[in-house]
Amino acid sequence: MSYIVLENVDYTYPDRTEPAVRSLNLVLKKGEKIALTGLNGSGKSTLAKIMLGFLKPQRGRVLLDGCPLDRYTLPEIGARLGFVSQDPGQMIFNLKVSNEIAFGLKWQGKSREETDELTGRYLRRFDLWHLRDENPFNLSEGQKQMVVICAILALAPDFLILDEPTKNIDTSRKRDLLKALRYICNQGTGIIVVSHDREFVASWGGRNIQLTNGEVVAR
Amino acid sequence: MKIDVRTKMLIAAIFSLLALIYHQVPILASLLLLNILVLVLFRVPLKVGGGLKTLLMMYGTLTFLQSLFVKSGEPLLIVGNMYLLTTDGLYYGISVILRFAILLMSGLLLMRCPVNDLLVALAKMKLPYEIVFMVLLGIRFMPMMAGEIQTTLNHVQLRGVNLRKVYKKKVIRVYLSILLPLVYSIWQKAEKLTILLELRGFRRYETREYYREIAMGKADYLIMGLTICLTVSFVYISKMYW
Ligand SMILES: Nc1ncnc2c1ncn2[C@@H]1O[C@H](COP(=O)(O)OP(=O)(O)OP(=O)(O)O)[C@@H](O)[C@H]1O
Ligand SMILES: [Mg+2]
Numbered sequence: 001m002s003y004i005v006l007e008n009v010d011y012t013y014p015d016r017t018e019p020a021v022r023s024l025n026l027v028l029k030k031g032e033k034i035a036l037t038g039l040n041g042s043g044k045s046t047l048a049k050i051m052l053g054f055l056k057p058q059r060g061r062v063l064l065d066g067c068p069l070d071r072y073t074l075p076e077i078g079a080r081l082g083f084v085s086q087d088p089g090q091m092i093f094n095l096k097v098s099n100e101i102a103f104g105l106k107w108q109g110k111s112r113e114e115t116d117e118l119t120g121r122y123l124r125r126f127d128l129w130h131l132r133d134e135n136p137f138n139l140s141e142g143q144k145q146m147v148v149i150c151a152i153l154a155l156a157p158d159f160l161i162l163d164e165p166t167k168n169i170d171t172s173r174k175r176d177l178l179k180a181l182r183y184i185c186n187q188g189t190g191i192i193v194v195s196h197d198r199e200f201v202a203s204w205g206g207r208n209i210q211l212t213n214g215e216v217v218a219r
Numbered sequence: 220m221k222i223d224v225r226t227k228m229l230i231a232a233i234f235s236l237l238a239l240i241y242h243q244v245p246i247l248a249s250l251l252l253l254n255i256l257v258l259v260l261f262r263v264p265l266k267v268g269g270g271l272k273t274l275l276m277m278y279g280t281l282t283f284l285q286s287l288f289v290k291s292g293e294p295l296l297i298v299g300n301m302y303l304l305t306t307d308g309l310y311y312g313i314s315v316i317l318r319f320a321i322l323l324m325s326g327l328l329l330m331r332c333p334v335n336d337l338l339v340a341l342a343k344m345k346l347p348y349e350i351v352f353m354v355l356l357g358i359r360f361m362p363m364m365a366g367e368i369q370t371t372l373n374h375v376q377l378r379g380v381n382l383r384k385v386y387k388k389k390v391i392r393v394y395l396s397i398l399l400p401l402v403y404s405i406w407q408k409a410e411k412l413t414i415l416l417e418l419r420g421f422r423r424y425e426t427r428e429y430y431r432e433i434a435m436g437k438a439d440y441l442i443m444g445l446t447i448c449l450t451v452s453f454v455y456i457s458k459m460y461w
Contacts, residue, residue: 052373052377054370054373073376073381074373074376074377075376075377075379075380075381077377078376078377078378078379079379081377082377083374083377085370085374089400089403089404089407090367090370090371090374090400090404091374091400092399092400092403093375093378093396093397093399093400094396094399095399103378103396104378104379107378107379107380107381108379109379137399137403151378155378155379
């Protein structure tokens with residue numbers, strides 16, 4: 001079952017002449033395990049933003065769960081795709097770690113009991129329980145990243161897109177993250193890991209999509 | 220022929236000043252015509268971007284609404300026993316729109332200049348470098364801020380916040396949430412910038428040398444002189460007739 005489909009997609013940033021992503025054809029299946037790799041500036045983040053509907057491609061089309069992406073509103077996309085950006089500071093909207101995890105759950109309309117239960121469960125799974133009353137903006141970069149990943153995973157999206165999830169994370173936390181991601185993937189969630197971290201990508205396994213200059217060179 | 224930035228600044232300043240001084244429709248209309256003529260002469264494209272267009276529309280609507288509340292003058296539009304639009308109201312509305320258009324056109328004249336030229340010009344007018352620098356930062360920060368706001372809005376919506384359907388009570392809560400990462404990122408960038416500036420020796424010396432040179436040519440002095448003459452005669456003529 002295909003879940004995300006890109007057909008002949010071109011995207012050029014407004015003030016650029018060269019496209020950041022060109023003639024892209026990709027089919028991502030439901031529950032698939034994927035590693036998206038490529039050099040700096042090869043278009044990985046741009047591709048992620050296209051799949052999320054942040055950027056509208058000038059050519060080609062994007063399908064999500066069988067429907068054109070532009071038929072969905074952002075909250076509807078968010079219910080299907082979870083995204084953790086390269087810069088986690090952009091994604092923190094609360095002054096307490098536990099509220100940050102609960103934020104999306106509440107907005108998705110979950111009851112208070114369910115929200116509290118899920119928040120507790122995810123905080124423990126990611127070993128963040130002792131930080132639950134801290135201000136996320138005061139945490140270290142790696143801790144911030146873990147908080148944001150935890151907050152997104154708690155929403156149980158169909159597909160997860162993680163942009164450089166290991167950027168600021170130490171070796172032991174990487175192992176924990178890998179374990180958690182594998183677990184979630186085995187539960188049927190598709191995951192795209194965008195990364196330069198060779199070691200992490202190697203142990204992550206999965207299908208490797210490689211970008212060079214905005215083009216797919218290996219799938 | 221390359222016209223110096225300072226010449227353009229002078230012209231833009233004069234037009235803006237006159238637009239603020241006068242409120243009579245005929246004067247403002249002739250000013251606008253002259254302003255457009257200057258833009259054409261300087262080959263400035265009369266293109267207004269998308270953001271400005273929205274702003275213009277908003278401004279137009281607001282002005283129209285305001286002119287509805289002016290009660291003096293002859294009635295033009297009567298609903299029931301209410302004077303909806305009067306001659307004074309209409310007059311007022313038109314003059315405000317004209318004034319705004321002139322300010323916009325003057326801005327357009329400067330917007331097409333390279334930012335660095337504007338800065339060097341400000342510095343040559345003996346403005347303290349700190350102020351020049353703040354202007355530069357403001358100009359540079361603006362597009363970045365716009366991008367940042369868009370990103371934050373995208374992220375908050377992906378988390379399930381439907382901005383179109385936020386209940387009244389929760390509006391403030393949502394806007395606070397959105398402000399949080401914005402303020403944080405601005406703060407962080409400002410902090411980084413301060414350190415970088417110190418490292419690169421910002422303000423280590425009393426004066427700053429500018430690599431970029433701007434120069435006034437004969438044409439500039441000619442245009443400036445002409446501008447001043449025309450301004451004086453414009454003021455004189457408008458005094459005689461209105
Ligand atoms: N906001 C933007 N405006 C203009 N050009 C951009 C913008 N963002 C990215 N680009 C350009 O698009 C190209 C692809 O950028 P992208 O961020 O997708 O790369 P990436 O593969 O994610 O790199 P990295 O590994 O450094 O994160 C680059 O050439 C970059 O300069
Ligand atoms: Mg990137």
